[in-house]
Amino acid sequence: MAGDDAGLEEAVRTVARQAVTLLDIREHQGVHPRLGVLDVVPFVPLDPRGRMVPDLPLAPARSARGRFARWAGEELRLPCFCYGPERSLPDVRRTAFVSLAPDTGPMTPHPTAGACAVGARGPLVAYNLWLGTDELAVARRIARQLRGPRVRALGLPVGGGTQTQVSCNLVDPFVTGPAAVYDDVARMAATAGTDIVRTELVGLAPEAVVRAAPRHRWTELDLDEDRTVEARLARIM
Secondary structure (H helix, E strand, O other): OOOOHHHHHHHHHHHHHHHHHHOOHHHOOOOOOOOEOOOEEEEOOOOOOOOOOOOOOOHHHHHHHHHHHHHHHHHOOOOEEEEOOOOOHHHHHHHEOOOEOOOEOOOOOEOOOEOEEEEEOOOOEEEEEEEOOOOHHHHHHHHHHHOOOOEEEEEEEEHHHOEEEEEEEEOOOOOOOHHHHHHHHHHHHHHOOOOEEEEEEEOOEOHHHHHHOOHHHHHHHOOOHHHEHHHHHHHHO
8 A cells, every 4th residue: 555644544544443353363364474454564664756766764664654553553453563673583583472562551461362573674575486395494594595685585384285385575675686686596496306386476566676577587487567666556556
């Protein structure tokens, strides 16, 4: 979702209210780490032309983060953990309710909604690579070798355990984008006697990240100019 402060924040609250009302974390089945039914609410700045570019000031996003976390803690009784420049999302996942107390809301998880991580950050690309093996140890080893300051990665079982996936967050996608990650995973997979069977861009990506990848590889990388933040904004504006 994108918009000016007031309109965007009201839309986010509407989604949050419905998620907490309708969903029950106790009934969820899945392999991806999660804190609750409204797992992450990241606020990301756009430039005045509606573009996702690196190194924009985070002050507006941090203000929106604070307003949402206070509202969700008070109105929804949803514990909220803030992440961004102060601490990373993996840090929150690892320490929430253990050594880290919620920034707002109750000190214990909501009985059906769990908790929420509310962020202020720059652009991020969620990107998955499916491997042609059901050996979870292979996916986890590749994810461990891939992991670094610009790439967060997990090896996960998918397809009912018939396949595995290297699930990535590209936290500096303008420097390390989908093509570079694909090539690294392909090289490590070949060493392990397997390959990449498909890729998956989750949601949208910044236009500059898509255009940085060679156009002839877009199908292989699951990229498309229409699946950029800028293209979607241009369509509705």
